[in-house]
Amino acid sequence: MRGKEYRLGSALRGGLLFVRGVPGVALGDRVVVRDHAGHTRNGQVIRTSEEVVLVQVLEGTDGLDLERTWTRFLEQPFEIALSNELMGRIFNGVGQPRDDRPPLVSSIRRNVNGSPMNPAARTRPREFIQTGISTIDGLYSLVRGQKLPIFSGPGLPHNRLAAQIVRQSRIIAERARFAVVFAAMGVSYADAHFFQEDFERDGVLGNVVMYINLADDPPIERLILPRTALTAAEYLAYDLGMHVMVILTDITNYAEALREVAMARGDVPARKGYPGYLYSDLAEIFERAGRIRSRSGSITMVPVLSMPSDDITHPIPDLTGYITEGQIVLSRELHNQGIYPPVDLLPSLSRVMKDGIGAGETREDHPRVANQIYASYARAIEVRNLASIIGTEDLSETDRRYLEFARSIETQFVTQGENEDRSIIDTLTLAWQLLSLLPPGELGRVREADLAKYHRQKQVAEAP
């Protein structure tokens, strides 16, 4: 069977090729499809029976016919070659070069689907990664091995933020042991180019592996691309001991490709036409982030996801939020006010930060400061909503200070330059400077000792 080509296609539909009469084809096997002009495409068996084999053609089925299409079953799973020469290279979703350089040759080949990590082999993410961005470092700290997505919307600067995170992350300080795996699914040429230029300008291109599928590339390729990219990331992290940051953009394009194929296969839709297995499928990708107890490397994942119509309850962000360890949510309202990065403080969250901050990691007061900024800002937003109804005249003195606090948080703490790299100490200093706009009595989440040490009582005497 191997090496033998069949011309037995019986149907073509939505990126799928149905082949009849080839016995004993295994699920997941790699397929080479050759069209009438002699060009080959990659395929994968996604369903198999004695009568018919269903092949997902990763480059799509455009331009194929049934009469002159030849199919060869390779009797091996979908694997990619791995070596340290990955670095600096650009590939497509199936691991073929996109940079006019020769294909990677290596004796190490891995199945792109990986196999599930044993929970008993994992260790908790816990080392603080300084991104130099106040909102993230101060309030929603990223730690090694975490998966922290950016929930964004069309037209918001998620790519700039992701690039800034990559650029400033202190993993970069450990030159020899860091790598960035960049996986782009269905992004525009401009966006892909933006990242490439940014890496180049920063001189980190040699530590970056890029997997690119552009908006006009076949959507089905997006299904395998993150798996290919993560297989490379796992090799770098666990075989070579590197700290790897994986940027996946854009998860929404991935999920849409999944829906497209699910529809063509006739899968039963669950919500908004997405198949019932969207959660498990996304989990297969996101859960490849983490740390392994016996290995020195790590995979930290920052998926970028644009929420359709800015709706956080849409199935894609919703299911993602259930899998990832928090989320950084971007706000259109802040963006429209010219605030960069427009991080919306209230719906954002980092679930595993408590293990990465505080004494010994960042600074002793950090957890309480994060809590206090959040609580005070939440209160300030309530006051702002009230003020928009009853006006500021009727507000108490304290409430007016809250208004000032909210504005200052947005314009000083959230706002920062695209190349502004703040240390965590600078971020905490700034946090205290802004908290000092509020009377100490309002700050119930910090300790007396914190107040004594950091609160700047520029005294307006408290109301008698």
Place this chain on the structure above:
Amino acid sequence: MSTALGRIIEVNGPIVTVFLPQVTIGEQVRVGELALVGEVIGRDGGRAVVQVYESTESLAPGQSAVPLGHPLAAELGPGLLGNIFDGLQRPLTEIREQSGDRIARGLTVASLDRKRLWHFEPAPDLSAGSTVAGGTVIGAVSETETIMHRILVPPDVNGELVNLAPAGDYSVEQVIAQVRSRDGAVHPLRLYHRWPVRKARPYGRRDQAGVPLITGQRVLDTFFPLLKGGRAAVPGAFGAGKTMVQQQIARWSNAGIMIYLGCGERGNELVEILETFPQLTDPYTGRLLMERTLLVANTSNMPVVAREASIYMGVTLAEYYRDQGYDVVMVADSISRWAEALREVAGRLEQMPVEEGHPAYLASRLSAFYERAGRVQTLAGGYGSVSLIGAVSPPGGDFSEPVTSHTKEIVQAFWALSKELADARHYPAIDWTESYSGYVDAAAVWWAKNVDPRWSAHRTEALGLLLQSDELARIVNLVGPEALSPAQRWVLEAAALLKEGLLQQSALDDVDSFCSPERQFALLDLLLDLYHQGRDLLGKGVPVQRLLQLPVLGRARRAKSAYSNGQMDGLKAFAAEMRDAFQPLSLEYAGSREGSA
């Protein structure tokens, strides 16, 4: 060649169709060259539909299918506690030794350690010739320092004891007793036996007597109590703090045995439990918490069919300890992921979906699962219970979706997590308007007897204040606080005190993470007393502003962290001090009011 050897006809994700006549629904089958295990879920002529527990990649039509003759069963015996199993009861640490950091396919790993020796003490009242039946305790081994593991006659065995091994060290495989049943067959008994997970273990009868499960979480115990043997659900959108609530229950409940089931959730969450629980002390015994805890983990990236099976595995283990006379609590995180696994399989079988792609049998499967909770008189005559607490992850936080709405019909305690409360960092974010408990009356009897007869009245009053304050807050949002009367302002303040000083409870606060029933009531009493004192003063003409400025309010708010469970005297002294703080105001205004009256 075995006559029962069949072959694979079709592979569609986890669903494999095989040609294999005469297999039974539920029977296990090994398929393909890797000998992956699955179970029969349908028959069509000579064909059988098998759902396979592991990834089916590389399976091909024509490969073999071998029936194993038995359904998915749990191994029940000593060595379960302190362990972490996958949904098929394979020990994950053992898997790690065999296949490294990743879970290889086709592994066969015994659930219980075959080599370890356990010191067995036979039951003193039994000897050769005694009559035994299913559930009879024939002896015990000390499984951990705190847990005595009673060795039971399997539920389906009864007859005359032929012999019983003397005290000594035995492995789980060694025969420790023989029973001759009425038909003359002799059954060898070992320290363990198997039980099919999809079948509820038998018991004597249901027992209605109810004792509350103390979780040490005020909003649960005081406001929405759960009984031992009860059923509860914790629904919440992502980020609402579901996992934290579940972990707190697992840490602090006064259950004899705790089973934590990670069903389709994050790997790192289980790691957190695995890494932190072994360092935690059990507040009831002073021993290590892991000595009475076992984990079942089928994380989201592990195969879905094993995820579907995992809840049955978990509850079977729970029933087994119940049958030994323990109060068992199983926390399942999350039932929604189980329902999704069910949906995925149904979808592959092209079954007609009813709501949001879920199959028509979702509701019946769900209620059948929860029905395995309960307090029972065991076959041996003792009492034990299984409490089931299921997390629900409603898509988009919408409680009207099928899994949440069906769950709501089944459970008696509904602990609704609110995104708004979580966003306001009010933890645990359990919403007092949406939550309910059908166990309040039964719990009230216990509280009245063991803590304070005023519990029920206090609880009702506090809930009333909270609901009233929600109403008032709506007015404030429209027209500002000035529109309220002094009495209403004081209600708002009292509710704020209840929220901060009682409902909010930080899992990270060493003093307050666990709150004893006595301290729960003392705090509730303190805050209500404060409200009453203030209300009386308002009646005497004291301006509400004066009350709101009392420094004692801030201290009342923080009393929960200032006095530990062991410092009840301090808390009582503070309550007295607080009353004194109102005295000067009372004296100041006593004359004026009386003069005008």
